[in-house]
Structure formats: C-alpha cells, structure tokens
Amino acid sequence: MKIGTLEIKHPVLLAPMAAVTDLPFRTICEEHGVGLTITEFLSAHALKAGASKTVDKMTPSLFDRPFGVQIFGRDVNAMITGATMACTIGASLIDINMGCPAKRVVAGACGSALMKEPTLAQELVSSIRQAIPEHIPITVKHRSGWDATSLNAPEFACAMVEAGACMITVHGRSRKQGFSGSTDLSIIRRVREAVPVDVPVVGNGDVTDVERYRQMKEETGCDAVMIGRGAMGNPWLFRRIVAIESGNIDPGPPTCQERVEVFQRHVELLYQQKSQRLIHEIRKASAWYAKGLYGANKFRQKAWSIDDCELLVTQATDYLKNQSECAA
Ligand SMILES: Cc1cc2nc3c(=O)[nH]c(=O)nc-3n(C[C@H](O)[C@H](O)[C@H](O)COP(=O)(O)O)c2cc1C
Missing domain, CATH: 1.10.1200 (Non-ribosomal Peptide Synthetase Peptidyl Carrier Protein; Chain A)
Structure with missing residues (x-):
C-alpha cells in the first residue's frame, strides 16, 4: 500500500495508544509483520517546550524500520515544531491526532474537538505540509464525528485530504461514544466512498480477530486496517493477517x-x-x-x-x- 510516496509492505497498522505503543511493543508487532507502527500521541506544545517526558517518547523504530509519529495540538507553530522534530529523528510519516476523546485533551480544544473546527484543522495540515520535506506524508486519524448529531467524518476527511493529508484513519465511533458501543462500519465505508481513490482510508475499531478483520475490509472497502487493543498481548494477529493477505494459510493462534x-x-x-x-x-x-x-x-x-x-x-x-x- 502506498501512503503518498511511502510504500508499506502489509496493509495492517498498529494503532497509536498512549502508554501502550512504546518501542518494545512496537518492535514486537514489527517482528510479527505489522505494516507500520505509530508512536502514541505526543503533545506538540510539550515537544516545543522540550519536555523530556514527551520528547523521550519520540523514538525511531529499531533496525531502520518505517514508523510514524503522532502529534496533537491546535497551535500551528507548535505543530510545525513537533512535526519537524519527528522528521529529524527519521519519521516515515507524521500523523495528526484529531480523534482523542479524553476530557483533558478536548478541554484544550485538541484531539476530536478539532472535528468541530474543520477550517483550523485544515490550516494545521496545510501549514505542516508546507513546513516539512515533501516526501514525508502527513496523515490524519479521526473519529466518526463529535456526537450522533454531527457525524461529519466523510466531509471532514475530504477537507483534510484537500489540505494535504495523504491517508485517513477513521475510528468508527463518535467522541461522545468514547469506547462504548461498537464501531460503525458504515461511516468508514462512507469515508472510503468520499475520499479520492488514491488516498488510502484505514478502518479502525474493534478488530480483535481474523473474522473481524475480514468484516472490516468487506463491509467498509477500506484499504488497510488499524488494530489497537486487539494486538495487546496478541501480536500473532498481525502474523495471521499477513499470511491471509499473502494468500497463505492462516497459521492460527500461537502455541x-x-x-x-x-x-x-x-x-x-x-x-x-x-x-x-x-x-x-x-x-x-x-x-x-x-x-x-x-x-x-x-x-x-x-x-x-x-x-x-x-x-x-x-x-x-x-x-x-x-x-x-x-x-x-
Ligand atoms: C489505552 C489507549 C490509548 C490510546 N491512545 C491513543 C493515542 O495516543 N492516539 C490515538 O490516535 N488513539 C489512541 N487510542 C485509540 C486507538 O488508537 C484506537 O483508535 C481505538 O482503541 C480503537 O481501536 P481498537 O478497537 O482496535 O482498539 C488509544 C486507545 C487506547 C485503548
């Protein structure tokens, strides 16, 4: 699969997860065939301030494997600084978090709150696009919308692409849902239908086994699947998906x-x-x-x-x- 100029071997990604997707866990997933890993979300504000706790989490993958860095914020200059720092350590892509539902994040009008401000969200993407080397893709991860009355993911995704994003990941829940209920596959399908075909759309939410992986692909038409909680303690899920995608027999669960x-x-x-x-x-x-x-x-x-x-x-x-x- 191609994300801008970046080619990834297998269309399955590890979801960024705070306090989970550190370098050891990312390495384990890479050793089981995941196509790409992304750091947990890092505050652009903290990166700009040089806060060591945050800066230290910006770690390149081992053995020159490709990796993404995810940043969040709403201040253009801080976001440019964060993205530039990520480029300096060799990030293969910069992912912008527009999906985090956490109270402390949306209280600062960051994360999923940006889905209510598409114009600012576009400005962030286009400003970072202009500031970092052309060959490094910018991607956006967002939710289905803010709440059930504003499920704007298809329009929002198109606006992000127009501003320069070259991959969209959609977690099929609204901010209001948090992690409750189940992921809405139909909105991911609508995003896939809305976004230009050369821009990959990644389906995310509740993929915990091979059956759900197949369902996500079939029902949404997504180009790739991103897996979070289902990979914790189960990196073999990546091995199984890679085998299936390569036309081989599913090796099944681990011994x-x-x-x-x-x-x-x-x-x-x-x-x-x-x-x-x-x-x-x-x-x-x-x-x-x-x-x-x-x-x-x-x-x-x-x-x-x-x-x-x-x-x-x-x-x-x-x-x-x-x-x-x-x-x-
Ligand atoms: C503990 C935890 C931490 C998370 N941290 C992040 C994060 O830093 N950035 C982000 O975009 N999403 C974060 N998420 C959301 C996941 O990336 C993903 O969208 C969500 O868990 C749904 O996918 P899943 O059902 O495969 O877990 C987090 C989720 C969990 C459970």
Missing part, C-alpha cells in the same frame, strides 16, 4: 511455546529500553499475554504483588508455560 518466547522477547526489550518503572512495565506485559487464559485474573493479582523484576518474569513464564489449552 504455548510461542507465547512464552514472545513474552520473554518483550521483557528483553523492556530491559533494553526502559530505565524507569520496569516492574510496572513487566506487570503490564504479563497481564497482556495472560489475557483470556485460564486463571488470568488470579495471575494478574499475583503479578501486582511481586516487586522483584526477575521473580515476576519467572512466575509469569511458569504461568504461561502451564497453559494446557494453548498448547500446540
């Missing part, structure tokens, strides 16, 4: 052994990349890989009571090894 190995690889990356709150990060990862397995709740409680990293890794490994129902 018990594979689950253990990928958990250990994830921990290895956490040790390499995280200098702070390592125990917290390992607990989080353990809980993801335990999701849906027998005794997961009890294991999670236990994991939260362990304060020693090595002990936690040993206990988590034992727990994952003892899952008979995920054995090959």
Whole structure:
C-alpha cells in the first residue's frame, strides 16, 4: 500500500495508544509483520517546550524500520515544531491526532474537538505540509464525528485530504461514544466512498480477530486496517493477517511455546529500553499475554504483588508455560 510516496509492505497498522505503543511493543508487532507502527500521541506544545517526558517518547523504530509519529495540538507553530522534530529523528510519516476523546485533551480544544473546527484543522495540515520535506506524508486519524448529531467524518476527511493529508484513519465511533458501543462500519465505508481513490482510508475499531478483520475490509472497502487493543498481548494477529493477505494459510493462534518466547522477547526489550518503572512495565506485559487464559485474573493479582523484576518474569513464564489449552 502506498501512503503518498511511502510504500508499506502489509496493509495492517498498529494503532497509536498512549502508554501502550512504546518501542518494545512496537518492535514486537514489527517482528510479527505489522505494516507500520505509530508512536502514541505526543503533545506538540510539550515537544516545543522540550519536555523530556514527551520528547523521550519520540523514538525511531529499531533496525531502520518505517514508523510514524503522532502529534496533537491546535497551535500551528507548535505543530510545525513537533512535526519537524519527528522528521529529524527519521519519521516515515507524521500523523495528526484529531480523534482523542479524553476530557483533558478536548478541554484544550485538541484531539476530536478539532472535528468541530474543520477550517483550523485544515490550516494545521496545510501549514505542516508546507513546513516539512515533501516526501514525508502527513496523515490524519479521526473519529466518526463529535456526537450522533454531527457525524461529519466523510466531509471532514475530504477537507483534510484537500489540505494535504495523504491517508485517513477513521475510528468508527463518535467522541461522545468514547469506547462504548461498537464501531460503525458504515461511516468508514462512507469515508472510503468520499475520499479520492488514491488516498488510502484505514478502518479502525474493534478488530480483535481474523473474522473481524475480514468484516472490516468487506463491509467498509477500506484499504488497510488499524488494530489497537486487539494486538495487546496478541501480536500473532498481525502474523495471521499477513499470511491471509499473502494468500497463505492462516497459521492460527500461537502455541504455548510461542507465547512464552514472545513474552520473554518483550521483557528483553523492556530491559533494553526502559530505565524507569520496569516492574510496572513487566506487570503490564504479563497481564497482556495472560489475557483470556485460564486463571488470568488470579495471575494478574499475583503479578501486582511481586516487586522483584526477575521473580515476576519467572512466575509469569511458569504461568504461561502451564497453559494446557494453548498448547500446540
Ligand atoms: C489505552 C489507549 C490509548 C490510546 N491512545 C491513543 C493515542 O495516543 N492516539 C490515538 O490516535 N488513539 C489512541 N487510542 C485509540 C486507538 O488508537 C484506537 O483508535 C481505538 O482503541 C480503537 O481501536 P481498537 O478497537 O482496535 O482498539 C488509544 C486507545 C487506547 C485503548
């Protein structure tokens, strides 16, 4: 799939997720075939101010793999600074967040609040477009609209494309819905129908397995699918989708052994990349890989009571090894 001049191998993307899509998790997903990963949303204002907590989250993928940086804000100069910083570290694309429903973000009239201000949203896109090198695509991720009375995603997407965006991702829920209800595939279809054919439209929301991936593609006609929560502790979903898209047989869910190995690889990356709150990060990862397995709740409680990293890794490994129902 082509996003402007950027070619990605497989039409499946990892959704940007705050406190989730850090470098270790992005790397795990890349190792399972995801087409592109994007950093969590980074405040343009904080980037401009040089806030190390935010700047440190702007991390290039390992081994020169392509990656996107997502920024949010409403101040043109700050957005240009943020985008320029992303270009400097080698970002393959700049994604602009116009979908975040969080109170603190919309209180500052950023994220999904920009769907109520298409003229300013266009100005942000076109100003960044003029400020950064031509070959680096600008993309926009937004929701179906602000609320049920203003589902303006098709018009909004066209306005963003007119301003210079060369890929649109739509999460099929309104800001008001937050994460409740289910994603509306029909609005994603309407965006696909409205936007020029050479601009990829990415469908997002509730894709947690191969069946839902197929449904998203078939019912919306989208060019690619973006997966968030469904990939946490389940990077194999990317491997399965890539196999299907390449005309191969679905390799199915992981074996018990594979689950253990990928958990250990994830921990290895956490040790390499995280200098702070390592125990917290390992607990989080353990809980993801335990999701849906027998005794997961009890294991999670236990994991939260362990304060020693090595002990936690040993206990988590034992727990994952003892899952008979995920054995090959
Ligand atoms: C914990 C969490 C953090 C998120 N952070 C971001 C973010 O930083 N930027 C963004 O555009 N969307 C963010 N999202 C929304 C996701 O990218 C995605 O649109 C949404 O979760 C729906 O996709 P899914 O059903 O596949 O998870 C976040 C979602 C979750 C659950």
